[in-house]
Every structure is written in structure tokens, then in C-alpha cells.
Amino acid sequence: MNRRDFLKILGVCSGASALALPEWLSSAEQAGKKPNILFALADDWSFGHASVYGCKWVKTPAFDRVATEGILFTHAYTPTAKCAPSRASILTGRNPWQLKAAANHWCYFPSEFKTYAEALSSLGYFVGRTLKGWAPGVAKDADGTLREMAGQPFNKRSATSSATGISKNDYAGNFEDFLNAASKDQPWCFWYGCVEPHRGYEYGSGAAKGGKKITDIERVPGCWPDNETVRNDLLDYAFEVEHFDRHLGRMIELLEKKGLLDNTLVVVTGDNGMPFPHDKGNTYQDSNHLPLAVMWKKGVKNPGRTVDDYVSFIDYAPTFVEAAGFKWEQTGMAPAQGRSLVEIFKSEKSGRVIPERDHVIVGRERNDVGRPNDWGYPVRGLVKDAMLYLHNFEPSRWPCVNPETGYLDTDASPTKTEVLNAREDPQRKHYWEACFGMRPQEELYDLKKDPDCVNNLAGIADLRELKQKMKQQLFDELNKQEDPRVLGNGHFFDEYPHANEKKRGFYERYTKGEQIDADWVNKSDFQKVPLK
Numbered sequence: 001m002n003r004r005d006f007l008k009i010l011g012v013c014s015g016a017s018a019l020a021l022p023e024w025l026s027s028a029e030q031a032g033k034k035p036n037i038l039f040a041l042a043d044d045w046s047f048g049h050a051s052v053y054g055c056k057w058v059k060t061p062a063f064d065r066v067a068t069e070g071i072l073f074t075h076a077y078t079p080t081a082k083c084a085p086s087r088a089s090i091l092t093g094r095n096p097w098q099l100k101a102a103a104n105h106w107c108y109f110p111s112e113f114k115t116y117a118e119a120l121s122s123l124g125y126f127v128g129r130t131l132k133g134w135a136p137g138v139a140k141d142a143d144g145t146l147r148e149m150a151g152q153p154f155n156k157r158s159a160t161s162s163a164t165g166i167s168k169n170d171y172a173g174n175f176e177d178f179l180n181a182a183s184k185d186q187p188w189c190f191w192y193g194c195v196e197p198h199r200g201y202e203y204g205s206g207a208a209k210g211g212k213k214i215t216d217i218e219r220v221p222g223c224w225p226d227n228e229t230v231r232n233d234l235l236d237y238a239f240e241v242e243h244f245d246r247h248l249g250r251m252i253e254l255l256e257k258k259g260l261l262d263n264t265l266v267v268v269t270g271d272n273g274m275p276f277p278h279d280k281g282n283t284y285q286d287s288n289h290l291p292l293a294v295m296w297k298k299g300v301k302n303p304g305r306t307v308d309d310y311v312s313f314i315d316y317a318p319t320f321v322e323a324a325g326f327k328w329e330q331t332g333m334a335p336a337q338g339r340s341l342v343e344i345f346k347s348e349k350s351g352r353v354i355p356e357r358d359h360v361i362v363g364r365e366r367n368d369v370g371r372p373n374d375w376g377y378p379v380r381g382l383v384k385d386a387m388l389y390l391h392n393f394e395p396s397r398w399p400c401v402n403p404e405t406g407y408l409d410t411d412a413s414p415t416k417t418e419v420l421n422a423r424e425d426p427q428r429k430h431y432w433e434a435c436f437g438m439r440p441q442e443e444l445y446d447l448k449k450d451p452d453c454v455n456n457l458a459g460i461a462d463l464r465e466l467k468q469k470m471k472q473q474l475f476d477e478l479n480k481q482e483d484p485r486v487l488g489n490g491h492f493f494d495e496y497p498h499a500n501e502k503k504r505g506f507y508e509r510y511t512k513g514e515q516i517d518a519d520w521v522n523k524s525d526f527q528k529v530p531l532k
Contacts, residue, residue, distance in 0.1 A: 045270030062249030070295030081287035091115035093317035093336030119331035127151035132193035172250035197240030206235025277435035314338030359384035370401030370408035
């Protein structure tokens with residue numbers, strides 16, 4: 001079984017939380033049914049790659065509808081740009097560094113942290129999912145029972161795949177099965193866990209099957225070569241984003257047909273940035289900055305707004321709990337770090353709605369293995385006022401794991417190969433340095449002038465005061481959140497065991513000559529002699 005298949009099978013999720021029903025709802029509505037919740041999550045989808053954001057090479061009519069009939073957000077971020085820790089934040093309302101082992105990818109999820117899906121289920125909601133929930137990792141109760149972190153699975157229906165690499169899961173068909181299984185008098189919560197646009201892709205599918213042209217792409221990020229190979233890779237990614245969107249469209253049409261759309265809170269986003277070098281798994285703008293649109297006809301005032309407030313994934317669980325009409329204390333969940341978005345739904349404003357929503361915190365611990373002792377690459381960062389400050393706690397480590405083990409924290413791809421092929425060319429080595437090279441302890445980026453985060457301003461004297469101010473705010477907030485990394489106990493994250501027995505101790509076993517499956521990278525990625 002390869003890594004992708006395992007992820008598709010292991011979808012497990014969690015959730016639960018809420019406060020009183022929104023004050024602006026009429027008394028008749030408050031006396032009626034609680035709202036339903038449809039949470040649609042694409043796997044590895046970066047911000048801006050939707051037609052409603054002005055992108056010409058990714059067509060997303062369903063996402064656009066959610067945005068135009070609800071709210072389009074411009075500053076939504078995941079705390080960590082990797083599947084398991086990102087989804088852990090969605091499900092718990094807490095940052096990964098507040099979730100012990102769940103800060104890591106491929107972890108044993110701590111049984112003490114309840115999810116919003118589990119909580120809503122215990123409070124009377126019918127809760128289900130299709131395909132990928134919380135993953136990859138192992139999540140069991142204290143008694144060893146496998147947890148349904150995002151609800152019971154509905155995966156029986158299949159469909160013809162439009163390209164290799166695209167799942168045969170009929171997401172919308174399985175959503176229909178879920179709706180048919182729900183009681184008419186029972187509110188429901190559904191997690192649409194699409195595994196697209198996660199790799200791998202069928203090379204050339206975007207052009208051959210999607211009718212796309214490489215000239216449709218306005219620009220290629222400055223961290224990759226701009227050539228036909230990379231542009232085709234981007235079109236193949238776009239083809240899979242559109243697959244996610246088509247199933248979302250079918251789900252919305254089904255809700256409309258059944259008369260359920262008006263009372264359903266629809267939230268659509270991605271779990272982390274696109275599976276390209278410098279993006280997924282890292283802490284740059286395209287790593288953590290994600291699409292977000294929300295529609296709730298009975299709960300969103302003045303639909304059609306664009307909101308510029310900074311929003312974090314830790315805000316979703318509190319939002320679902322409040323929208324469902326419960327108090328957080330009723331859920332049995334650990335205290336939330338996030339803040340409900342219902343106050344934004346209640347407002348009629350566009351632009352910046354809540355003044356104090358002016359920043360988010362991002363970071364990472366261990367993603368994929370490939371360093372000595374299975375150590376991670378710890379980072380914390382602050383995004384504020386279009387500036388990004390990053391603090392790399394272990395700059396002596398390779399950021400995307402070691403070259404001799406294949407940079408395993410970056411999925412194999414044509415773009416990755418192009419970047420690695422540039423590493424010994426003096427004219428193009430800067431691509432490799434941006435994506436895979438060693439990094440200094442501090443990084444600072446102007447996201448308006450440099451959204452690709454390739455020009456580190458941390459050493460600029462005129463920005464020293466700003467850098468120090470951002471660092472101080474970051475560390476002050478992390479101290480309040482009791483982040484072990486800033487409290488001197490960051491070794492805890494490195495010591496949590498990897499949940500995949502085949503991958504544990506990968507570096508030591510591989511460098512000793514043991515043949516170990518690394519099916520998410522190409523053999524050509526491995527460097528016997530690390531390049532400095």
C-alpha cells in the first residue's frame with residue numbers, strides 16, 4: 001500500500017463546540033432546527049487558486065458561488081502546513097503546539113483531546129465524513145478503540161477516475177448516502193475530505209483533459225524555474241482542484257434540491273498549501289495562506305462581502321460550536337485557542353471587520369522523517385500587516401530533511417526534479433537554495449512586494465526594529481499559549497514516536513543500507529553527497 005492509498009483509507013476526524021444561537025436569528029428560526037454544517041476540505045490547495053480570486057487557470061464555479069452568496073476571506077491561514085497537524089487544529093480549536101504529539105505529522109493522536117465532530121455527535125448531531133478526515137497517524141481512545149475523528153465514514157460509492165492519481169471516490173454520491181441516512185428531525189455535520197489536489201498527478205492531464213494552456217498561467221513563483229515542465233505541473237494541479245470543486249457543486253445542488261441549503265453552514269477551504277517545493281510543509285506565504293469561503297443563508301448578513309480579517313484554522317471548531325447553539329463547556333473539549341467567526345457572519349461590513357484580528361501565528365514541528373533521530377524542523381512565525389517573521393529554532397538542520405535521504409518533506413514532482421536539477425548550475429542554483437538550502441535563524445518577508453518569500457529582509461538595518469517587535473509579539477503570545485518550544489521543552493516534540501513503523505528511524509536505517517520504502521519521492525531525489 002502506498003502513502004496516498006493509506007491516506008485515503010485512514011481519513012478520521014474530530015470535532016465539537018458551540019455557544020448560543022446567533023442573536024440576529026428570528027425567534028422562529030431559533031425555535032426551529034439547528035443549522036446543518038458542511039465542511040469541505042481540499043487536500044493541498046493554496047490561496048488564490050480559484051476564479052473568484054481572479055485566477056485565470058483554475059475554474060471553480062462552486063467555490064465562487066459559496067463566496068458570492070456568502071463571504072470570501074482573503075487572509076485565512078493554517079497554523080501548520082501539513083495534513084495531520086493542520087487538521088488537528090481544525091478539529092480541536094487549538095494550535096498544534098498546544099496538542100502535544102499532534103503537533104507532528106504521522107503521530108499518535110493524544111486521547112485527551114476531543115474533536116468537534118465527536119462532541120457534536122454526543123450533543124445530538126448526526127456526524128459523518130467521506131474519505132480523508134484526520135490523517136495520517138493513529139487515533140485511538142484510552143481503551144484502544146479507533147476514533148471516528150470526523151464522523152462515521154460514508155465511502156461506498158465509487159466513480160470513474162478522470163485521470164490517474166484522482167480518487168475513484170464518488171464524494172457527492174457518498175454525501176447523498178449520508179443525507180439519506182440522517183433523520184429528518186436531526187441536525188447533521190458532514191466533513192467532505194477530498195484527497196485532491198494531493199499528489200500524484202497524471203502528467204499533462206491539465207492540458208490534455210482539462211483543455212488548459214501553459215500560457216494561461218499569469219506567472220510562475222520565483223522559487224521555481226519558469227519552463228514548460230513546471231507550468232504543466234501547475235495545470236495538472238489545477239485539474240485536480242477543479243475535480244474537488246465539481247463534487248462541491250454537486251453537493252450544493254443536492255442540498256438545494258432537498259430544501260436544506262438555506263439552513264446549512266457551508267465552509268470551504270484547503271488543509272495546507274500546494275504540494276510543490278517551498279510550499280507544503282514549510283512556513284512561507286503559499287504554505288499557510290489558504291482559500292476560504294463561507295455560505296449560510298440564514299446566518300450570514302449582507303452576503304457577497306469580502307473580508308480581510310486574519311483568520312486561523314483554530315477558529316473553525318469554535319465557529320461550528322457556536323453556530324450549533326452550544327456553549328463550549330458543553331462539548332467536553334480542551335479550552336479553545338481560536339475565536340468563533342460568527343461575529344463576522346453577524347456583521348454587514350466588508351474589509352476589516354474585527355480590528356484585533358490583525359495577525360495569525362504559524363509554525364511547524366516534525367513533518368516527514370529523514371533527519372537523524374527523526375528530529376523535526378521547528379519554526380514559529382507571525383503574519384501581521386503583510387509582513388512575515390519566522391524564527392527557525394534549529395537552523396543547523398536541513399529544512400526539508402536531509403539531502404541524502406531525498407528531501408522527504410517535499411513530495412516527488414516534476415517541479416521538484418526541475419529544482420533539484422538546477423542545484424549545480426550557478427545561474428539557477430538560487431531555486432535550490434530557496435526550496436531546500438539551509439536557512440538562517442530569522443527570516444523576514446514583505447508579502448506585498450515579495451509574496452513568494454525569496455528575498456529575506458531579516459538582515460536589513462532599517463527593519464531591525466520591526467523585526468524585533470514582531471519577534472517579541474510572537475514569543476509573548478506563545479508563552480501565554482504555553483508552547484513547550486519557547487518554554488525550553490521543545491525536545492518533547494522530537495521525542496514523540498513516529499506512528500508509521502516502516503518509516504520510524506528512516507535516516508539511520510537508510511544510511512546503513514537498509515532498503516526502506518520511500519514511495520512519495522523519486523530515486524533521483526537522493527543525494528549521496530549532500531550539497532552545501
